[in-house]
Amino acid sequence: QKEVEQDPGPLSVPEGAIVSLNCTYSNSAFQYFMWYRQYSRKGPELLMYTYSSGNKEDGRFTAQVDKSSKYISLFIRDSQPSDSATYLCAMSAYRGSTLGRLYFGRGTQLTVWP
């Protein structure tokens, strides 16, 4: 079993839709949770960062972490064509030799059509 599981999609939605992206993980040592957006042939761009459990909102984006279920989500409200990209979840531990190392999901390819 991979440490981080993410459905690769592809996911296609109309403009204005609410998008829900999810990841599950198996390592209980993960405390830092991130969502990155990657446009084609570009490096990942940090979208959201959450420490431990809870919700975080930034504009149209909301990140949720449920550590009891080992499940994280990213919601995009009022989706726009410019949101079309691959979304990668990533997480890291807070202790030990793997401190600083990120564990990525496969990425979900999202297309928002006008």
Added chain:
Amino acid sequence: GAVVSQHPSRVICKSGTSVKIECRSLDFQATTMFWYRQFPKQSLMLMATSNEGSKATYEQGVEKDKFLINHASLTLSTLTVTSAHPEDSSFYICSAHPGVAKNIQYFGAGTRLSVL
């Protein structure tokens, strides 16, 4: 803030040549830098972890003599693909970790390497 510059963005080279890729943190000091490789429609695959002033730690299956990493300062790490072959063609991405409690990595824009 938190800008990571990666250069060059695109390289086309002949088989057998060596290619150097630079990764710079522009507005922060990076105690640790990471090098990834990404195949089309795949996630990032960690190749090595680079700490300033010490030898890089390579992931299993990554040839350290093939992929030379140098992290000479807190703002610069380089990856040299030695004697490149067509199978080395890929998208290489670096990231930098500022070494503060947040445990976040900031990524460069990537380098697309094509070996003919």
